[in-house]
Amino acid sequence: MLYGKRQTVTHAERWTLVLAVVVVAIAGLLPVLVVIAESVTVEGYMSFESYNALLSSPRQWRWLGNTVLLGVLVASVSMAVGLPLGLLLAKTDLPFRSALAVLFTVPLLLPPYILALAWFHVLGRGGLLTQWFSPALGELTHEVLFGLPGSVLVLSSSLMPVVLLMTIAFTRTVHPLLEEAALMTAPWRSVLTGITLPLIRPGVLLGGLLVFLLATGEFAVPMFLRFDVYAVESFTQFAAFYQPGAATAFAVPLAFVAFVALTLERVHLRDRTYEVRFASPRSGLLTVPLGPLRPLVMGAVLLAWLLIIGLPLGSLVAASAVGGNYSEALGRSWDALLRSVAYATTGATLLTVLGFFIGYIVQRRSLPGWRSVDSLTILLFALPSTVIGVGLVTLWNRPLLGAIYGTPLLVLIGYVAQYIALTSRISVAGLSSVPRSMEEAAQLSGASWFRRVGLIVAPLTGRALGAGWLIGYLFCLRDTGLSMMIYPAGGDPLPVRTFTMMANGAPALVAALCVIMVAAALVPLLIVGLIFAGASRENAQAA
Amino acid sequence: MRRPLLWSLCCFVLSACNGSQDEVVVYVSHDQVFSEPILRDFEQETGIRVRAVYDTEEAKGTGVMNRLLAERNNPQADVYWANEPIRAEVLKQEGVSASYRSPNAEGIPDRFRDAEGHWTGFAARARVLIVNSGIESPPPSIFSYTDPEWRGRGVIANPLFGTTTTQMAALASLWGADSLMAFLDGISANGTALSTGNGESADLVAQGASMFSLVDIDDAVSRLRRGDPVRMVYPDQGPDGLGTLLLPNAALLIRDGPNQRNGERLIDYLLSSATEQKLAASDAAQIPLHEGVDVPTGVQPIDRTVVMPVDYSEVARVLQEIQPALQQWVEKQQR
Numbered sequence: 001m002l003y004g005k006r007q008t009v010t011h012a013e014r015w016t017l018v019l020a021v022v023v024v025a026i027a028g029l030l031p032v033l034v035v036i037a038e039s040v041t042v043e044g045y046m047s048f049e050s051y052n053a054l055l056s057s058p059r060q061w062r063w064l065g066n067t068v069l070l071g072v073l074v075a076s077v078s079m080a081v082g083l084p085l086g087l088l089l090a091k092t093d094l095p096f097r098s099a100l101a102v103l104f105t106v107p108l109l110l111p112p113y114i115l116a117l118a119w120f121h122v123l124g125r126g127g128l129l130t131q132w133f134s135p136a137l138g139e140l141t142h143e144v145l146f147g148l149p150g151s152v153l154v155l156s157s158s159l160m161p162v163v164l165l166m167t168i169a170f171t172r173t174v175h176p177l178l179e180e181a182a183l184m185t186a187p188w189r190s191v192l193t194g195i196t197l198p199l200i201r202p203g204v205l206l207g208g209l210l211v212f213l214l215a216t217g218e219f220a221v222p223m224f225l226r227f228d229v230y231a232v233e234s235f236t237q238f239a240a241f242y243q244p245g246a247a248t249a250f251a252v253p254l255a256f257v258a259f260v261a262l263t264l265e266r267v268h269l270r271d272r273t274y275e276v277r278f279a280s281p282r283s284g285l286l287t288v289p290l291g292p293l294r295p296l297v298m299g300a301v302l303l304a305w306l307l308i309i310g311l312p313l314g315s316l317v318a319a320s321a322v323g324g325n326y327s328e329a330l331g332r333s334w335d336a337l338l339r340s341v342a343y344a345t346t347g348a349t350l351l352t353v354l355g356f357f358i359g360y361i362v363q364r365r366s367l368p369g370w371r372s373v374d375s376l377t378i379l380l381f382a383l384p385s386t387v388i389g390v391g392l393v394t395l396w397n398r399p400l401l402g403a404i405y406g407t408p409l410l411v412l413i414g415y416v417a418q419y420i421a422l423t424s425r426i427s428v429a430g431l432s433s434v435p436r437s438m439e440e441a442a443q444l445s446g447a448s449w450f451r452r453v454g455l456i457v458a459p460l461t462g463r464a465l466g467a468g469w470l471i472g473y474l475f476c477l478r479d480t481g482l483s484m485m486i487y488p489a490g491g492d493p494l495p496v497r498t499f500t501m502m503a504n505g506a507p508a509l510v511a512a513l514c515v516i517m518v519a520a521a522l523v524p525l526l527i528v529g530l531i532f533a534g535a536s537r538e539n540a541q542a543a
Numbered sequence: 544m545r546r547p548l549l550w551s552l553c554c555f556v557l558s559a560c561n562g563s564q565d566e567v568v569v570y571v572s573h574d575q576v577f578s579e580p581i582l583r584d585f586e587q588e589t590g591i592r593v594r595a596v597y598d599t600e601e602a603k604g605t606g607v608m609n610r611l612l613a614e615r616n617n618p619q620a621d622v623y624w625a626n627e628p629i630r631a632e633v634l635k636q637e638g639v640s641a642s643y644r645s646p647n648a649e650g651i652p653d654r655f656r657d658a659e660g661h662w663t664g665f666a667a668r669a670r671v672l673i674v675n676s677g678i679e680s681p682p683p684s685i686f687s688y689t690d691p692e693w694r695g696r697g698v699i700a701n702p703l704f705g706t707t708t709t710q711m712a713a714l715a716s717l718w719g720a721d722s723l724m725a726f727l728d729g730i731s732a733n734g735t736a737l738s739t740g741n742g743e744s745a746d747l748v749a750q751g752a753s754m755f756s757l758v759d760i761d762d763a764v765s766r767l768r769r770g771d772p773v774r775m776v777y778p779d780q781g782p783d784g785l786g787t788l789l790l791p792n793a794a795l796l797i798r799d800g801p802n803q804r805n806g807e808r809l810i811d812y813l814l815s816s817a818t819e820q821k822l823a824a825s826d827a828a829q830i831p832l833h834e835g836v837d838v839p840t841g842v843q844p845i846d847r848t849v850v851m852p853v854d855y856s857e858v859a860r861v862l863q864e865i866q867p868a869l870q871q872w873v874e875k876q877q878r
Contacts, residue, residue, distance in 0.1 A: 058874070125752075332579070397613065399617050405619075489596045490568070496599075500598065500599050502599075
C-alpha cells in the first residue's frame with residue numbers, strides 16, 4: 001500500500017494547488033499547444049505540410065533510429081557505470097565517499113557541450129593524445145569522437161551522475177533490518193543481489209529513464225559531434241530555415257519516444273518511484289567491508305574519475321592556462337556570470353516553491369488528475385528546448401506583454417516549463433517521508449492548511465527542498481538551448497556567452513570561459529556541502 | 544527560507560534592471576569575438592548603452608535573422624549587424640527593415656549598398672581558397688573542385704549554412720539553378736569531402752587531410768597568423784575570370800524599432816572608416832570599403848581584385864529558391 005485514503009481537501013488547499021497547476025500550464029503547456037497549432041497551420045489554413053515533409057523524408061527512420069540508439073546507449077552506459085559506482089560510494093567502507101560523490105557529480109554541473117569541447121581537447125586532431133603519443137593515434141581517436149561513439153562517450157560522462165545519485169539516494173532507503181536478517185544466513189554478495197539491488201531497482205531505472213530523456217532531447221553535443229538526431233534536425237529547422245512548424249513536427253517523434261518511455265515506467269515501476277522512505281540515520285546503514293581490497297578499489301575508483309572526468313576537464317584547464325586568458329575571459333564575461341547566478345538563483349527558488357506544490361499534488365493525490373500533472377511535467381522535461389523556446393517566443397511576443405517578453409522573466413518562465421519535473425519529483429520523495437497522520441492531527445487541532453504546510457510539512461521536507469533548490473540551480477545555471485532562444489537583448493547568461501564565443505574565439509579564451517563556468521557551478525555546491533556538514537556535526541554533538 | 548528568497552529577488556531585480564533608457568538594441572550575426580569590442584567602443588564614445596543578441600556558430604548566421612522575422616510584428620531590435628548582405632536583403636524583402644542613408648556611407652561603392660537605403664555594406668570578407676603548403680602549384684579556380692587533377696583532394700563546407708550557401712546562390716544568380724546543381728554534382732563526382740563549416744574546412748587543409756578548400760578570408764588569415772602550413776589564393780583572377788565573391792558586413796535599421804535615433808547613430812558608427820580600420824586590424828582581417836583605410840597585411844585591396852559581379856538582391860532571391868535543391872544534394876551526400 002503506497003498511499004492512504006485521500007484526506008479532505010480544503011478550499012485554501014485546492015485553490016493554492018490549482019494555482020500552481022495553472023502556472024505550470026501557462027509556462028509550459030500553453031507554449032507547446034501554440035507550436036502544435038502553428039505546425040498544422042499554413043497561411044491561416046489547416047495543413048499537415050510539415051508532417052508530410054517529415055514523413056516523406058527518406059532520412060526520418062535514420063533520425064529516429066539514431067535518436068533511440070543514442071538514448072539507449074547513453075542510458076545503458078550510465079547505468080553500467082553509475083550503479084556499481086553508486087553502490088561503492090553508498091554501501092561500502094571506502095574512504096572519502098562524500099568527497100568522491102561530489103567529484104563524480106561535477107560533469108552534471110556543466111552544459112554538456114563544454115564536456116564535448118573538453119573531450120575534443122583530448123581526442124581531437126592535435127589533442128592531448130596526439131601530443132603524448134602520435135598523430136596517427138590522434139587521427140584515429142578524432143574519427144571515433146565524431147559520430148555515435150563520441151556522442152555516447154560525452155553524454156554518458158555528462159549524465160552518468162544522475163544514475164549515481166539515484167543509486168546513492170535509493171540505497172539509503174533500504175532498511176538495515178532487512179539486510180541484517182539476510183546476513184544471518186547469506187554472504188554480502190547474496191544480500192546485495194537478493195535484497196539491496198531489487199529494492200533500489202526502481203530508483204536506478206528512474207535514473208536511467210531520466211538519462212534517456214535528457215540524451216534524446218540534447219542537441220548541442222550531437223550537433224558538435226555531427227551525429228544526426230531529431231533534436232538537431234528540430235533545431236536546424238528553426239535556426240537555419242525558420243520553419244517553426246517543421247521544428248515542431250521534428251519534435252513529435254521525440255515526444256512519442258518520451259511517451260513510450262514514460263508508459264514503460266508506469267507499467268514496470270508502478271508508482272514505486274513516488275515513494276522514497278529514507279531509513280532513519282540513527283538506525284545506521286549497513287556497509288560492506290572491503291577488507292584488503294580497499295586500497296585496490298580506491299585506486300580503481302580514482303582511476304575511473306581520472307579517465308572519465310579528470311582527463312577532459314584537465315585538458316580544458318591546460319588549454320586555458322595561457323597568460324592573460326583568465327583576465328580577458330573574466331573581462332568579457334563577468335556580467336554574463338553575474339546574470340547567470342541571478343537567473344539560476346531566482347529560477348531555482350521559483351522551481352522549489354512550485355515543485356513543492358506540484359509534488360504535494362502528486363504525492364498526496366490532492367487533486368483529481370494528479371497523474372496528468374506529473375506526466376505533463378515529465379513530458380515538458382523531455383521536449384527539446386527548441387520547441388518550448390519557439391512556443392514561448394510565439395506566445396509572449398506581443399505589444400501588450402512587453403513587460404515579460406524581452407526581459408529575464410521570459411527566461412524564468414522557460415526554466416519553470418522545462419525543469420519543474422526535477423523539483424516536483426524531489427518534493428515527492430521528501431513528502432513521502434512525512435506521515436500523513438501528522439497533518440491530520442494538526443487538522444483535528446484546528447490548524448489551517450497553510451499552517452500545516454508551513455509549520456509541519458515544509459520544515460520536515462527541508463532537506464529535500466534544499467536538494468531540489470540545488471538541483472534546480474544547477475540545471476538553470478547550465479541551461480543553454482532554451483536560454484539561447486529567449487534571452488533578452490544584452491542579457492545573455494554565461495553558457496550562451498561561451499557558446500557564442502566559440503565562433504572564432506581563441507581556443508584558450510573559450511577554455512578559460514568553460515573553467516569559469518565550472519567554478520560558478522561548484523561554489524554553491526561547496527557552500528551547501530559545508531552547510532550540511534556543519535548541520536551534521538551539530539546533530540552529532542546534540543546526540 | 545526567507546533569506547534565500549529575498550536574496551534571489553534582489554539578484555533578479557538587479558539583473559532585470561535596464562538602467563538608462565538611452566540605449567540601442569542590436570542583433571549581431573558577425574562573430575561576437577570581433578563585434579563586441581566595436582560595440583563596447585561605441586558605448587564608451589557615445590554613452591549610449593548597447594544591448595546585443597549574438598548568433599551562435601551552430602545557427603550559422605541565421606539565428607538572429609530568424610528572431611527578427613519572428614518579432615516582426617513587435618520589433619525588439621533597432622539595428623541588425625549582418626555578416627553578409629544577403630540576409631539583410633531577405634529582411635528587406637520581408638518588410639522588416641527601414642530605409643536609412645547614413646552620411647558615413649559616402650565613399651562606399653554603390654554595388655555594396657542597397658539602392659533604397661535599407662542596408663549598407665562595410666568591411667568585406669573575400670571568399671578565397673585555402674591551400675596546403677605541400678602543394679607546389681595551387682588550384683587557381685573554384686572549378687578545380689571538378690577538375691580530375693584535383694580529384695579527392697578538396698573539401699567544401701555544407702552549402703546549407705553560412706557563406707557557402709551565399710556562394711552557391713551567387714553562382715546560381717550568374718549561371719542559373721540547373722547549372723549550379725550540375726556543378727555541385729561535378730564536385731561530388733570528383734570525390735570532394737563535405738565539412739560542417741568553413742572553420743573545419745580550413746583545419747582539414749591545415750592538417751593536410753585535404754589539400755584545398757573554399758573558405759572565408761578570416762578562416763585563412765587566422766590559420767596563416769598562427770603559423771599553419773597553408774597559403775591563400777584568390778580564385779578566378781584571370782582577365783576573363785569569374786572573380787572572387789566579396790561579402791561585406793551590412794548594417795540595417797529595423798522598422799519601428801524601439802530606439803530609432805540611437806539605431807541610426809549606431810549605424811553611422813559601424814559605417815565609419817574608424818570601424819573599418821578596427822575590423823581590418825583584427826583577426827577578422829576584413830577588407831575596408833572606404834578609400835584610405837589600411838588593408839590588413841597579406842590581404843589584397845579591392846582595386847587589385849577581380850570581384851565576382853553579383854547583384855546582392857538577386858542573390859537573396861535566388862538563395863530562397865535553391866534551398867530545397869541544396870538540401871536534397873546534401874542529403875544525397877550523407878546517404
